[in-house]
Amino acid sequence: MPNVKIAVRPNGPYKITGPVEIVDAAGVVIPTDPNDEAxxxxxxxxxxxxxxxxxxxxxxxxxxxxxxPF
Ligand code: FES
Incomplete structure (x- = not known):
């Protein structure tokens, strides 16, 4: 199983690495660039x-x- 890591950036965003799918409230996949490393x-x-x-x-x-605080 591929590893997915969610890291909290100090005073910034959540950084997600690994194969994930982001979906909106209706369950529609939000496109991401598969070439992005995070x-x-x-x-x-x-x-x-x-x-x-x-x-x-x-x-x-x-x-x-x-x-x-995170
Ligand atoms: S955490 Fe970067 S714009 Fe909101």
Whole structure:
């Protein structure tokens, strides 16, 4: 079975490595580039490309809150 790893980036997105499929709330697959070595999912809520990170966490100076320190 292939390994999938989800890593929390400090003050940034979730980094997912390994073969995964991202689906929306309706179960529709959200296309990803199979050549990318990782997928980055937004954790700050500010991305214009949700569910993917677009780097806005740097602009909004995202830091996890006390209830969700990861
Ligand atoms: S975590 Fe990067 S844009 Fe939200």
């Amino acid at each position: 997928i980055f999912l937004c954790r700050c809520g500010e991305s214009a490309e949700k569910p993917f990170c677009d780097g806005m966490h740097k602009t909004c100076s995202f830091t996890p809150d006390g209830a969700n």
